[in-house]
Amino acid sequence: EVVALPPGGVLLSTTLFYPTGGGQPCDQGELVTPEGERIRVTEVEHRSGAVVHRVSPAMQGKLARGMSVEGRIDWTRRYRHMRAHTAQHLLSAIVFRRHGIPTERARLGGPGGSFDLVRPLPSGTSLKETLDEANREFFTRSVPVSLAFITPEEFAREPGRSSAARLPQGLSELRLVVIQGIDRTPCGGTHVRDTSEVGRVEEEPAIPLPGGGQRLRFKIGPEERAPSVPTLPG
Ligand SMILES: [Zn+2]
Structure with missing residues (x-):
């Protein structure tokens, strides 16, 4: 109405x-x-x-x-954002696990997305190793993506934070996007329910950022199957 x-x-x-x-x-x-x-x-x-x-x-x-x-x-557009957003969470999580470098902010849109690391990947490495692992273990396999709701105090006790983004103040509850076995990140966006919906992801050239960070960029493939039941924004 x-x-x-x-x-x-x-x-x-x-x-x-x-x-x-x-x-x-x-x-x-x-x-x-x-x-x-x-x-x-x-x-x-x-x-x-x-x-x-x-x-x-x-x-x-x-x-x-x-x-x-x-x-x-427009579900084609929304579903592409859901796939790219899920890809970004997972790639940030693997970068954090491999290199201990958290993601400061992310941006989705166009054919994929990008995320900014607080400092660059170690020299001699690139997003490629992360993508190889992600494509092999997640984007071509079914790993559940779900939501969890916890208090900021509970979240503060959780180890291994792949996101360095500041949380909004004054929330009594956080909405976590959980990729089973690898990542729990507060997020209000929309995501797919199963990592295999993302499909293979490709690397795009990284960009150095003023201030010492690094922007890692990726591209997702075209839709391979019909959208699942959408995850509604929370
Ligand atoms: Zn998200």
Whole structure:
């Protein structure tokens, strides 16, 4: 249901659209009115606690407060983000296990994604060894990906943190994305439920970052099978 219509935007009572955040690009799709009018959603963002769906001003006129609309998400785009996001968690975890270097931030989009290490990989090594292990042990095998909810205090006692990203303050509960046997990282994004859904991942050239870090880049393959039941944003 449409609850507000700020300029160029639509607020709904509930939504499945994922807003830009946590390095993951937003969903796109459309809102369908009771008359069957299809209104393209070009961008979705968090604005002062609300999820704003961006639509063209011309199309916004076809909506009214209280109207029931159906949201349709571009699943091809969303599923690609889910696969790339899961790949990034796993690659960050293996880099951390092999080299002890945590990831500071990650970015998904286009044909894959990238993640920034707080310092470069040791000279003579690259993402390739990590990718070989990931492709062999995870992206071509079924390893479950699930969610766990724990308190920040409980999380502080867990060893081996592959992410150096700062956690939001004041949370009573953290949403952990758990890749069985290898990684537990707080994240609000969307991921696949099984590492084999990622498929083979390829290396892209790394980029040195000002300040001494290093950006590792990767590319995922085209969709090989239909999307699984999606993991909803939390
Ligand atoms: Zn994530």
